[in-house]
Amino acid sequence: MNQVPTLARVFAYLSLLTVGGGMAAFPEMQIQTVDVHKWLTFPQLIHLYSVGQMAPGPNMMMIVSIGEWAGGFLGALVTLAAFFGPTALLTFVVARFWKRLERWPWRASIQQGLAPVSIGLLLAGCFTMAKGAIFGVETAAIAVGTLMVLLQYKINPALLVLAGAVVGIFSFMPTP
Amino acid sequence: MSEAAARLAPQEANAAAPRASVSVRDIFIEFLIIGATSFGGVVPYLRAALVGKRQWLNDKEFVEMLSISQSLPGLNATNMAILVGEKLHGITGSIVAILGICLPGGVLMYVVGMVYQQHGDHAWATAALKGVAAAAVGLILSTVVQLSKKSLAGKFDFVFMALTVLAVNRLHQSVLRTLIVVGVLAILFHRPGRAQKASDAQ
Numbered sequence: 001m002n003q004v005p006t007l008a009r010v011f012a013y014l015s016l017l018t019v020g021g022g023m024a025a026f027p028e029m030q031i032q033t034v035d036v037h038k039w040l041t042f043p044q045l046i047h048l049y050s051v052g053q054m055a056p057g058p059n060m061m062m063i064v065s066i067g068e069w070a071g072g073f074l075g076a077l078v079t080l081a082a083f084f085g086p087t088a089l090l091t092f093v094v095a096r097f098w099k100r101l102e103r104w105p106w107r108a109s110i111q112q113g114l115a116p117v118s119i120g121l122l123l124a125g126c127f128t129m130a131k132g133a134i135f136g137v138e139t140a141a142i143a144v145g146t147l148m149v150l151l152q153y154k155i156n157p158a159l160l161v162l163a164g165a166v167v168g169i170f171s172f173m174p175t176p
Numbered sequence: 177m178s179e180a181a182a183r184l185a186p187q188e189a190n191a192a193a194p195r196a197s198v199s200v201r202d203i204f205i206e207f208l209i210i211g212a213t214s215f216g217g218v219v220p221y222l223r224a225a226l227v228g229k230r231q232w233l234n235d236k237e238f239v240e241m242l243s244i245s246q247s248l249p250g251l252n253a254t255n256m257a258i259l260v261g262e263k264l265h266g267i268t269g270s271i272v273a274i275l276g277i278c279l280p281g282g283v284l285m286y287v288v289g290m291v292y293q294q295h296g297d298h299a300w301a302t303a304a305l306k307g308v309a310a311a312a313v314g315l316i317l318s319t320v321v322q323l324s325k326k327s328l329a330g331k332f333d334f335v336f337m338a339l340t341v342l343a344v345n346r347l348h349q350s351v352l353r354t355l356i357v358v359g360v361l362a363i364l365f366h367r368p369g370r371a372q373k374a375s376d377a378q
Contacts, residue, residue: 017351019249020323023316027344028351047296047305050312051288057211057281058218058253064282065289076286084274087250091258092270098244105368111247113363116333117355118246119323120340124354126316127345133309142307146314151321158216161311168307174299 003070004078006037011063011082018087020118022060026125039070046132053161058084138171198232198264200272206230207257207276218253218277222260232264253277336362 010032017025026049033039040048045066052062060083067079101107134140146160206225214221219242226233233241241263245255254274261273295301328334336358343354 013352016249017355018251019355020246021319022251023319025351031350044292044296046309047292048285048289050305050309051292052281052285053312053315054215054308055281055284055288056214057277057279058251060251061278061281061285062289064285065292068286068289069293076282080278080282084250084254084278087248088254088258088270088274091245091248091250091255092262092267094248095244095259095262106363109363109366109368111243112329112366113336113361114247114359115323115327116336117340117359117362119320119328120337120358121344121351121355122316122323123320123337124341124344124351126313126320127341129309129316130313133306133313139306139310142310143314143317146311147317147321150315150318156216157315157318161308161315164307164309164311164314165304166307168304168310169300172303172306174303 003037003039004075007067007071007075007079008082010037011067011079012086015083015086017121018060019114019121021122022058023125023129024118024121027128030128033066037070039066042132046129049129050133050161054158138167142167198269200265200268202230203261203264203269204272204276207261207273208279211277212280214253218256222253222256226260233260237263332365333362336365 014025014029014032017028030042030045034042034045048062048065049060052065053059055061063079063083064076067076069075071078098107130143134143142164146164149155149160150157210218210221210225223238227235227238241256241259242252244259245252248255254277257273257277258270261269261271263269265272292301296305324337328337339361340354340358343349343358344351349357
């Protein structure tokens with residue numbers, strides 16, 4: 001069955017949920033791509049997202065992989081356009097009159113009000129992902145270690161994710 | 177030049193004057209470079225390239241655009257590409273900027289997805305991926321902590337944040353419904369005129 005129109009619809013919807021960051025849409029992405037449309041499994045979704053953190057550019061480019069799995073090259077292209085198109089258009093339009101709203105008192109209210117909600121969505125996405133990614137002492141230690149290092153030192157996060165891979169190989173590689 | 181200037185003229189008249197005409201090709205190339213090199217988060221690379229190296233924006237403009245990017249749906253990286261592209265060369269600027277910043281990572285993840293589908297179940301790959309996923313959780317948590325320090329003011333903001341998490345993770349409400357319901361509550365709480373009273377109380 002041709003999945004391309006469904007990809008377009010699902011990722012256009014997910015696109016509008018990314019308030020404060022891509023992770024905000026993660027719980028809904030799990031429901032849509034794993035539970036409803038079965039394009040991939042939950043562990044695969046977590047793996048793709050995590051590997052995507054080592055890639056340069058916008059940090060949700062893993063959607064391209066999902067599009068490719070479900071609908072080949074065309075699927076990848078459509079997914080990309082659907083995920084970035086609607087928000088790009090919205091930003092373009094809003095930018096034109098945002099400056100003129102500088103004195104509109106509700107502008108500050110919207111910014112202040114959306115801040116805690118977008119951070120909450122980010123945290124909710126993080127918990128959803130932790131359910132699949134944290135199991136046992138080793139993974140918990142890697143997550144806490146990464147958090148501590150990032151809060152304490154100015155270090156490139158991509159390097160820490162790479163370090164996680166090395167620790168993972170040492171911790172989980174079955175001994176021959 | 178005339179085309180871009182004409183587009184920018186009405187709103188930007190009292191803002192910093194566009195320094196010089198920036199060609200579509202330069203915009204595309206610069207965003208392509210950012211898209212190909214910005215490992216571990218795009219914002220610092222954007223600032224270094226746009227404010228530092230190219231001087232297409234001053235620091236104040238950059239911070240302002242970043243705050244718009246964060247308030248709207250969409251990733252910071254792509255929203256910034258749209259805003260900066262628009263400022264430099266209207267709609268064409270926006271289009272080439274977002275294409276440039278997405279292209280390298282997109283091609284990379286296209287290939288990575290295919291490789292992962294074929295080899296993702298090898299023992300060494302699953303072992304590495306478990307570590308990578310755990311590290312990614314730590315990375316997101318650090319973002320949450322840093323954003324909270326910067327933009328949460330007062331205990332009620334923590335209540336709104338907790339409500340959001342509860343609605344999505346415990347009550348299994350959709351992200352959209354949560355965003356609308358808690359978002360409206362939080363915006364009403366921060367309604368104009370209330371800010372003064374709140375800061376007096378603290």
